[in-house]
Amino acid sequence: MSDYYIQSLVGRRINVNKGGPEAKAGELLYSGYNYVVVGTDKDGVVYYATRHLKSFGEVVQSDNETGNGDENALRTWDYFKPSCFSAILDNMLGENIQINRGGPESRQGKLLLSTYDYIVLSTEKEGAVYYKTEHVKSVSVVQRKADGEGDTESSNESGRKTSRASGKSTGKASGRASGGKTGKASGKQSGKQSGKQRCESSSQSANTIAPDPEFYQEYGFNDLFDRLKLRKVKINRGGPDAIEGMLTEYVGGYVVVYGEKEIHRILPKHIKSLSSL
Incomplete structure (x- = not known):
């Protein structure tokens, strides 16, 4: 696939590969020395190593037929334009990234190290994983905003549910023993306190940052x-x-x-x- 052909598609909506885990649709933003940059609807900006690309398909439908024309036309993309694919990884140090779109080698984690021929990824289940750069097919920075909003909503909902359940249960029990008003007051106070504590605990747990795993830094x-x-x-x-x-x-x-x-x-x-x- 010639560089001239790829350059001619910049700014157009394309399909990367015809199928498989690396297949994505999006706007071709840039074509570099050995990589291309694609703006996708779900994964944001994805950097593909051209050595692993099998095909490019230009989307020929009109904007009305695709349903995404207006949205993509108004969207602005923020992305790197370094000299080569490995330099992209250098720019992502410390970020939470996704290696590959899918398949057995696809992982998410914090990028701990980037050398000329391998990277180190901190993963939740496997600790430090060493990837040979030439086998990395694509990479993207994981979108933080959606994850944070989900955690906050989950924590708040957990607090509200705990508060209602604890207040109702404690209020009924205390009411039978010492009277209706006392039971209601006790239940209301206990429920608020329990819900608040659970909510704070959930928020603190979500914001806890795990330490980076130990890893080796070698030349190659x-x-x-x-x-x-x-x-x-x-x-x-x-x-x-x-x-x-x-x-x-x-x-x-x-x-x-x-x-x-x-x-x-x-x-x-x-x-x-x-x-x-």
């Missing part, structure tokens, strides 16, 4: 194999290429991993991601 991705030697690792996140076991050595151009039932020898070029278990 292949240097990590020596660092993780004699440790249990997970190679690739899922699918038929995922392997778990003890990394024993990196010798003769192969990474040797002792699994439960067999010894695996893997070529480094097929390792998309790596993490310690």
